[in-house]
């Protein structure tokens with residue numbers, strides 16, 4: 001059973017979830033359906049037709065192809081994670097004021113991003129991208145309304161080197177009763193910047209980036225795709241809305257369509273520049289009940305995993321980026337421009 005433990009020195013919460021070690025691994029078992037010609041659908045719990053192999057869906061997004069869509073007609077399916085890091089009910093933990101523990105309550109869900117056994121986001125259609133981001137928004141809205149939830153995140157691991165255990169294309173939602181350290185730092189920084197300057201740090205960053213253009217990959221009326229000035233990873237990209245929007249759950253329909261298009265462009269561009277490379281997506285969105293929400297803006301991080309995380313990064317929590325964000329943005333821009 002999972003529990004939260006507070007680091008007594010740093011004050012950061014860690015999820016201790018030993019049950020997750022038992023989850024199945026496609027990649028480790030060397031299943032490679034595309035190349036060995038076996039039918040992946042016999043084995044894969046995420047494929048259409050194998051719904052009984054998973055818990056019941058908490059949300060299905062219909063494909064919209066049939067006028068009266070049945071539950072069998074799904075384009076995206078959201079299910080509780082069978083091996084959750086946090087769950088709706090957790091055992092009470094023993095009380096200790098020094099070594100603090102808490103029950104690991106929350107939500108851990110899997111967003112199955114295609115009914116067929118596609119293994120990469122880049123294979124999916126424009127419509128499918130819209131279905132996926134709609135599922136993200138709708139589940140975030142539901143989960144955020146739970147008063148016990150302090151923080152929500154959507155993330156994706158694509159490729160085993162990025163942490164994916166099952167190859168069928170999917171993302172995950174993790175909602176916790178604490179705010180993780182990286183998000184707390186972003187909230188505190190946004191608040192401090194406002195107190196110092198009277199303006200929103202996200203607006204100020206976008207203004208500078210759009211004036212300089214050196215790190216902009218692509219932009220439209222609503223969103224900007226860029227390589228952040230102080231990117232931690234080689235080739236890291238970020239999608240930021242131009243409008244001050246703290247939480248992704250309040251994204252409107254036209255923004256959703258537009259965001260899906262830009263995300264598809266970013267993923268396609270990434271795969272052409274770095275073929276076969278694993279990557280992570282992380283959707284950072286304002287904690288639902290934090291008083292500093294107004295100084296925050298949701299953003300999506302696209303993090304290539306071109307090199308491993310080494311000793312300095314593990315030891316220090318600081319990062320060495322082996323390429324400049326200007327050079328990365330230039331590579332992506334050239335790819336988008338080329339016919």
Ligand SMILES: [Zn+2]
Nearest residue numbers: 044047117168
């Ligand atoms: Zn599958």
